[in-house]
Amino acid sequence: MAKTILHKAATRGHANHGWLDSHHTFSFANYYNPERMQFGALRVLNDDIVAGSRGFDSHPHDNMEIISIPLEGALEHKDNLGNTVITKAGEIQVMSTGTGVFHSEYNANADKHASFLQIWLFPNQLNVAPRYDQATINIRERKNSLQQLISPDRNGEGTWIYQDAWFHMGRFDKNTSTEYAVRKQGNGVYLFVISGAFSVNGQLLESRDGYGIQDEQQFNITALEDNAEILVIDIPMFS
Incomplete structure (x- = not known):
């Protein structure tokens, strides 16, 4: 029998720092809930709004797959790997932090906020060489279907990460249905509604x-x- 867990939007952790308004689905920073530490390999799902020209100063990460999905506006990313790039809505970025990387993330616009999802997954390989990748996604292809953003396949649609995980996004008309089949035996699926409502x-x-x-x-x-x-995240399950 299927096991399910529901996280209503209003039950998430919340921190408003003025320049950053962040909601945490799972325990993060000053929000700690022992019943919300992770869902399988999914460790962090933050829903962030960043004020114009503000952002996260350079800071370190290691042994985590970090995915950023801009929903509005644009983010400027800089890291010690030599990357300086802008990611906007319709694009995604991934970092395999492996042995360690420093990066900063700022709102690339001064006159409007940026909204993005920050997602962390535990990797299936530790201490890999750090890498940065970015992919442009044709959002028209998610009209009434689930469009693949991320997979373990280095030659697959979108981009790839060090985990047996698949990310899809879809934008649907009312009463449109789709069937989702789990990609790997033993994986679970975490769904996050970006807008509207679903059954x-x-x-x-x-x-x-x-x-x-x-x-x-x-x-x-x-x-x-x-x-x-x-957003549909298909991920390995472990405690």
Whole structure:
């Protein structure tokens, strides 16, 4: 029988630093909830809004796969690998931090905020050489279907990470349905509603709700509103 966990948007951790308004699905920084440490390999899912020209000063990471998905605006990324790049809505960036990397992340615009999802996964290989990658995604391809953003396949659609994980996003018209099949035996799936509302196997999910599913090989996703958008993260399960 499938095991599920529902994280309503209003139950997330929240920190407002003025320049940064951040909601934490899982324990992060000053938000600690022993029942929300991770979902399988998914360790962090932060929903961040960054004020114009503000951001995160250079800081270190290691042995984590870090994915940034801009939803509005643009982010300027700099790291000690020599990368200085701007990522905007419709693009994604990944870092395999491996043996260690320093990076900063700033809102690239002075006159408007930037909104993005910051997601951390535990890797399946430790102490790899750090890497940065960025991919442009044709968002038209997610109209009424799930578009692959990330996979373990170095030659696959989107980009890749050191984990048996698949990321998809879809934007759906009202009453449009799709079936999702889990990509690897033993994986679970975490769904995060970016906008609108969905029914997932009959469970109502509204904007910024999260929903984890284990021990289910296939399930139905139905949009309940026009232009509803969802992120689907297919990941290994372990405690």
